[in-house]
Amino acid sequence: MFEFLRRGKSLDGLGFLQADMHAHWLPGIDDGAATLNDSVAIIRDLVDLGYQQLYATPHVMADLYPNSSATILAALETVREAAQNQGITVPLGTAAEYLLDEGFLQRLEQDDLLTLPGNYLLVEMSFVSAPPDVHELFFKMQMKGYRPILAHPERYRYYHTTFDQYRFLHERGALFQVNLLSLNGHYGKSVQQIAWKLVDEGLVSMFGTDAHHRAHTKELxxxxxxxxxxxxxxQQDWLNHHLIK
Ligand SMILES: [Fe+2]
Incomplete structure (x- = not known):
């Protein structure tokens, strides 16, 4: 059930979300945790914040982080073992955060994608521009039976002045996951404003920490x-609940 408001004003933790579905705590495979010790420290912080289940979602980018499903799953096993040895009992899982690049299209065609429970597929776009075929890509994902979640829509500044693009994508089945730290102003004022606007307009389904390091967990x-x-x-039944197994 929900973590209730302390004195009606502030929260004890993030337990009301139950599961974190976007974080970078697998060690040494992207720009998140560098070492196994970093991984365990981030996980401990997230557990202390009240999460009951955690998923790592390392970047998969053809150019920068060409992670395969096998390397991601192997990294998860290493972290699971280390966490268990340190008495952490919260279930740990993994999916990935796929950049919508050419490599992604190949993986989609080969069904080589790591998903969250319920076939939710976390994807991100470049911060410079949306792929020209973005609507077609979301259509293809759904035709393949995936439920695409767009990571941090509020961070794509090219949509800030064309807010209708958000509505358009959402109407075509893209679920939106806002970063919790965006609501706090971590990525700047305009990202914060758009994050709240997306929430207020009912376009947001999930929240993620997108935690890369302990500075993020402290700020949470x-x-x-x-x-x-x-x-x-x-306010509503955030879809994070659906990821509890
Ligand atoms: Fe991320």
């Missing part, structure tokens, strides 16, 4: 005192 604590954020814990 600051969000708990934000009254506007606290109100979200009672």
């Amino acid at each position: 604590r600051q969000l708990l005192g934000n009254r506007r954020f606290a109100a979200l814990s009672k």
Whole structure:
């Protein structure tokens, strides 16, 4: 059930979301945790924040981080073992955060994709521009039986002045996952404003920490005192709940 508001104003933790579905704590395979110790420290912080299940979603980018499903799953086993040895009992899983590049299209055609429970597929776009065939790509994912989740839509600044593009994508089946730290202003004022606007317009289905390191998990604590954020814990049934296995 929900973590209730302390004195009606601030939250005890992020337990109302139950599962974190976007984070970079697998060690040494992207720009997140560098070492196994970093991984365990981030996981411990997320557990302390109240999460009951955690998923790692390392970047998969043809140019920068050409991770394969096999390397990701092997990294998860290493982290699971280390976490278990340190008494961490929260279930740990993995999917990936796929950049919509040419490599992605190949993986989609070969069904070589790691998904969250329920066939949810986390994807991201370049911060410079959307792929020219973005609508077709989301259509293809759905035709293949995936439920695509667009990671941090609020961070694609090229959509900020064309907000209708968000509605258009959403109407065509793209689920939106906002970063919790965007609500806190971590990525700047305009990203923060768009994040809240997406929430207020009912376009958001899930929240993720997108935690890459402990500076992120520490900053997540600051969000708990934000009254506007606290109100979200009672606002709707965020889809994060569906990822509890
Ligand atoms: Fe991410």
